[in-house]
Amino acid sequence: GMGLATGKILAERGAKVSMSDIVEGTLMKAAPEIGATGAQVLAHVVDVSKSEQVDDWINKTVEKFGKIYCAANLAGVLSRGYNTVTVENQDNADWDRTIAINLTSLMYCMRAEVKNMNDYGSIVNGSSIAGLMGIPENASHGASKYGVIGLTKCAA
Template sequence: MDGKVIAITGGAQGIGLETAKLLVSRGAKVSVADLDEAKLASAQEQFKTIGKQDSVRFQKLNVAEPKRVDGWIKDTVQWGGQLDAAVNAAGINCSESGQPTLAETSDERWDVLLETNLSGMFYCLRSELNNIKDGGSIVCISSVQGLMGFPTSAAYAATKHGVIGLVRSAAKENGERNVRVNAVAPGAIDTKMVLEKDRNDIRTPIKRIGKPEEVANLIAFLLSEEAGFITGATYSIDGGWAC
């Protein structure tokens, strides 16, 4: 990753933050975007503590605003001189407002999930593909719910299925440039998006929830030249949930 310039959405928390830390430790320069200002400030302090503040830039960003997404990518290229790779980890699940069935899902809930998780992913992918160097690599975070149907989670599952559709299409469109686009589908990972009941009700063959660092390792592999013949793929990291 030495000298690579990598853009990461949702990069101030959870999987995105652990990925940023790992990539910087391997010599990359990372442009972190996140909507949460407090988390951005905390992440900035963490990189200062380990003496890596010059390898990271931070920017507040709502991925659902396409002009701001384009501006962030432009700023990233100006800062780093190029764009070699990207990780699209921004996403929401609205679990704090309950878990309605499809029949109970409001228009507002549907719209906000679609806006961030799918439209936001589209805006980021579009901007990244228009700026990334030939031979670059992009990883988009889907979910185990992008591979399976889940009760009381229809809207979220639909957005995560949609991410995989975007990834597969982008991979086929950009192969001639040797630009690879892949998805990662995490299961229950130890982040704020995991409900407490899921922490205590482990049904996977591996009897624990996953660690953000484990997902970061998979993402780093997919960004690397070791994964040079992998594109359009979706990698599950879920303790065997979807197998």
């Protein structure tokens, strides 16, 4: 996905890459692809909706590579009822999961990254077209992506 493509581009340009995924198999397949560019790669299984796991991952990244120069936060999920669930039928658990992964996790990542960033560092947060316009029957995804844009503007 976007994370793998971004990791490859950054690696090809000389970056050291620290990457995470909640799915170990996906992560262990992607890490060697990025490493094939000659870049140093650190891969961690992380549930980015858990702040302690994010902090641990970023701390291990800084221990291995030093200060952070740039970060791309691209975690995201589609709601389980993507494009089929109206607001009045929105499930609480699905709402909470979508907001936690698509929005709250980016705040956790940004918070940990900024604390460990050099003076000229930059962060890119992935949103989607859903963050610019409402998508009918998709409130949780749209709200989370609107939130990413707002969070990014507030931090800039």
